[in-house]
Amino acid sequence: MTFERTFSGNIKEGKKERSDKRKAEEYAKAQKWAEEERAKIMRGPKF
Secondary structure, three states, X not given: OOOOOOOOOOOOOOXXXXXXXHHHHHHHHHHXXXXXXXXXXXXXOOO
């Protein structure tokens, strides 16, 4: 059994660069989520 997978990246980009890029994307996603949650709280009913 063999598998084929196409490479979708820059061959000159190293592991550190890929992991840094992934961490930056995860951080941006977390920031966006936090902003949305903060907005929900601010729009919510006040006691």
